[in-house]
Amino acid sequence: MTAPSHPAAPALNFVLIGFMGSGKSSIGRILATKLGFHLVDTDAMVVEAAGMQITDLFAWKGEDVFRDYESYALQCLADRPVRGTVISTGGGIVIRPQNVALLHRLGFVVLLTAREEVLFERVSRNKTRPLLHTPNPRETLSQLLTGRAPLYEAAADFTVDTSVHSHTQAADAILAEACRRFPSWNPGL
């Protein structure tokens, strides 16, 4: 008897990492919709656990406390354990090495990148990123990106450049790569 293809699909999780403005939330939504997967967002988990928005958490408790909430959110996901889920993460999740280990435990880690000027244009559309509330956000972004780039690269199983692909194309590229790497995984699309 041939097993139905779709029930096997949820065994995989997709974990999206990348700098602020790299498209994690939008591409995560598209991926989850295409696959009929759950979508979780570590930033949203932090907001719920802390009972306040991220800008307020940074302002009142500081970045370290935010990072503790973020690591706790990831640990909760790894402990459940979740399946058939797209996990969108905050841009700084790779800073703590223990987080990177959890990302790999959770699933297929996909790095979304974009050219620096594209990232800046995207993040300039709203003021929800406290790390960029500086006198020169363009320079801050550049410095953060330079410091984090090796961490993102080291953590990634697969990378997609979202400045050359539309979000839908990026989601399709991620799915194609997952099908190639995990031949027994059949999303039934």
Ligand code: S3P
């Ligand atoms: C951060 C990125 C944000 C959020 C917080 C810190 C970072 O998430 O977690 O403001 O350190 O890069 P997005 O990447 O979804 O903007």
